[in-house]
Amino acid sequence: MIKYEDECVGCPKEMGCLGKYCPNRNVPHLYCDHCGEEVDELREYDGEQWCEDCILEEFDIVDVE
Secondary structure, eight states: OOEEEEEOOOOOOTTOOGGGGTSSSSSEEEEEETTOOSSSSSSEEEEEEOOOOHHHSSOOOOOOO
């Protein structure tokens, strides 16, 4: 899932606050719907957004003998 988080850095009074126009106000963060970890990339799987590690764990490895 994508969560938007406020990463306000507390700008000094001399600079002034940009309020809702500040690029640090609504920063997107990606979280896996399966494990809940923050990740760099998500993949759609079964109507949810999963990280690559969780996707790979879901499928069995095919052994060739």
